[in-house]
Amino acid sequence: MEGGGGAAAAPDAGPGPGPEPEPEPGTGLALGAVTGAPLGCLHVLWQREEPAGKIPARRLRRAARLHRRLGPTGKESHALKRLREAANSNDLDTVQQLLEDGTDPCAADDKGRTALHFASCNGNDHIVQLLLDHGADPNQRDGLGNTPLHLAACTNHVPVITTLLRGGARVDALDRAGRTPLHLAKSKLNILQEGLSHSLEAVRLEVKQIIQMLREYLERLGRHEQKEQLDDLCSRLQMTSTKEQVDEVTDLLASFTSLSLQMQKMEKR
Missing domain, CATH: 1.10.167 (Regulator of G-protein Signalling 4; domain 2)
Known part of the structure; x- marks a missing residue:
């Protein structure tokens, strides 16, 4: 799926990893032009220890953003690309292994698309949930302003839509065309x-x-x-x-x- 275009094409056309450039998505991505709390309170909250167990997704996203500012190493860059390719080819095992190894689920390609964009367009709700559990941002936009929910909507993947909404996706998010x-x-x-x-x-x-x-x-x-x-x-x-x-x-x-x-x-x- 990792190819050009925006969510607008899917209504017109309905809806594997590979060498450079990264793989094209389904036709759902083909045509983009169609259609405050006081500081004192925050300080106390930040000092609280998180309960043992799963790390909150918002903390994972914050840590990943700080790491991305430094820029990935060559090895990390390869892992990031593999994660998007695995999400695009519905390779759940590889996605899970890469996430457990600490690969950033919010890292995007040169067109702004993340692993969550690919999984959402493909309709793989298991990978979508896995990415969300590891800190993927359900409201992250690609270069055309599409959130993962836009892509799931134009490809009619209802289970993915449900998963994204429960994961915090905004129903009023606008793409670049204002949709x-x-x-x-x-x-x-x-x-x-x-x-x-x-x-x-x-x-x-x-x-x-x-x-x-x-x-x-x-x-x-x-x-x-x-x-x-x-x-x-x-x-x-x-x-x-x-x-x-x-x-x-x-x-x-x-x-x-x-x-x-x-x-x-x-x-x-």
């Missing part, structure tokens, strides 16, 4: 409404995945009433037997998503 992951879900609906897919089952599955994706967003935002409306749409989708019926649900979902985007915009004012 949130919710905008990308709307773009996918636009593609479906154009009728580019001829398989009824494929369209039904796409709509179902977008409903699940939106449900996760709304739960994160605390919009429980809207979440119930999505549940009704999901039930209605399950009862469809013709493309016309699926198209009707898709239209309702598109209207629902547009309303959600408008509400999100109003809340920011």
